[in-house]
Amino acid sequence: MTISFRIDRILGDRPFAEVGDPVLAVNDEDRGLLAVAGTHVAVAGMHEFGSTAPVGVYGIDDLTCRALLRARYPVHAMAFHPRLPLLVVGTGDYDGGYFFEGELLLLDLETGSATSLIEHELGRQVLDLEWLNEQELRVLVAPPDDWQDTDAWSEGHVAVVHRPDWKVVPPRSITGYDLAGPRGAAPRTDRREDARQTVSGLSTNWDPRRNVRAVEELSDGRIVATLDGVQLETWLPVGRRQWAVRDDDGGGRDIVIAADERSAWVGLVRPPWEERAQAVVRLALQDGAQLDHNAPGGPVSLVRCADGLPALAPAGRNGERSRLRIRRGSRVYFRETVSTQDGQQPGSGEAWLAAADLGAIPVAERPREPRRAEVDHLCPYSWKPGETHFAGPGVETADGDLIYAGTVYHSHGLQPGGSFVVRRMVASEEPTWVFRTDRKATDLDHDMETVYVTYDDGEIVGLDLRDGDVRRRRHLAVAGVPVVATALTVAGPGRLLIGTTDGRILDCSAVQGLSRKRSPSQGRRG
Secondary structure, three states: OEEEEEEEEEEOOOOOHHHOOEEEEEEEOOOOEEEEEEOOEEOOOOOOOOEEEEEEEEEOOOOOEEEEEEEOOOEEEEEEOOOOOEEEEEEOEEOOOOEEEEOEEEEEOOOOOEEEOEOOOOEOOEEEEEEOOOOEEEEEEOOOEOOOOHHHHOEEEEEEEEOOOHHHOOOOOEOOOOOOOOEEEOOOOOOHHHHHHHHHHHOOOOOOOOOEEEEEEOOOOOEEEEEEEEEEEEEOOOOOEEEEEEEEEEEEEEEEEOOOOOEEEEEEOOOOOOOOOOOEEEEEOOOOOEEEEEOOOOOEEEEEEOOOOEEEEEOOOOHHHHOOEEEOEOEEEEEEEEOOOOOOOOOOOEEEEEEEEHHHOOHHHOOOOOOHHHEEEEEEOOOOOOOOEEOOEEEEOOOOOEEEEEEEOOOOOOOOOOEEEEEEOOOOOOEEEEEEEOOOEEEEEEOOOEEEEEEOOOEEEEEEOOOOOEEEEEEOEEOOEEOOEEEEEEEEOOEEEEEEOOOOEEEEEEEEEOOOOOOHHHOEEO
């Protein structure tokens, strides 16, 4: 059997959904187009899934998204080509210690493909763009670095780049020589208010929603979700938002619904520079009123256990890489680094799969973190000697196995085949099956037959629960425009709730079809 996916309903849809909070808007009156760049944000908070700055191109008449790109750096400039269906986008940022990095991107409005044009691997921070004619592009770039150069923050170099046909410019073909030019004043202008006024003039319904981190459904048909800047929100079955609890800090992350469905525990996000403890709050599902508050001793994952009650799983101090989040566990599972020698630095040593029995944590004290005496170290976290495995989302199956996602550490970042989903018995070091791919998983859940996994490039994969074979994979899209999923919950047989980076909630059906022969390119095993 194979699985196909169908979007039946969209919550949180609105004009300019793809870009969130606009920072720059440029129009092309002749073609009736508007390019809007959104704020550069960490996807799903604290860099769990990287960071991006979206750029959407919209039809002014109907506000439909015609093309979309996601830039690695903040966007500073955009310009439509005077004749060709092209948009140039200038991005860049300071690397925090020396260089002004960035890209000059060329977006083809017909194909939707984007090309990075600057040859140097670090690129240059692009501050302004202007087409002088069909072949010449005026480019204002920051100096390459600020070494002994305080004026580098307020000045730039002006160059005119000539190409006979911009439609066929090869990637990374603009050299440092092309970008050489006289230096002068280059004020960094904030155009965010102008951009907001532009989009508000076209629609008052835009809303800078970003990064749905968790989504659940109540028995009365309401849907609850956490996202950037919102601790928790509820949606009525008719598709209208009932209420939302705003949060000026990070917003909400994990959700555990109480058995009586009168309240929900929510784990909140704290930026990594915050000294305050991560908070866990209990909110009334009638109106969002706060009923309780918990301040754990360190980073935690809030999980719903197999008994339906909440628990706090230690998340380690190594950021998202240590955050193992197992839903519906018969124990509280987490990844823990255990020192193997005297005198080692805290946090160094070997990573283990650790667990605490639920019976050792009194119900009256839930949710709380397990105490040291309650923790057992079950087996090494990595099943391959010499590999360091980082944590991710997961779930316990009905027969007590764990299925979870993670990545393999490499000094140069995630490598091909370095992302995995594994099924393993907790009493055995050897996995039952392993599915490998090249992108980081954002969430996963399963039903009686299929494990559904979402990835940070917008792909969703359905794996056979028994053997890990690929049953279906596709990239998610709304109205033909790619979206990236950051939250996934199986809400019932053949029904998925998916939260996205652009703040939308997709109510989807997973439809079974005839089996197909598995292609070797569909994933790597082992």
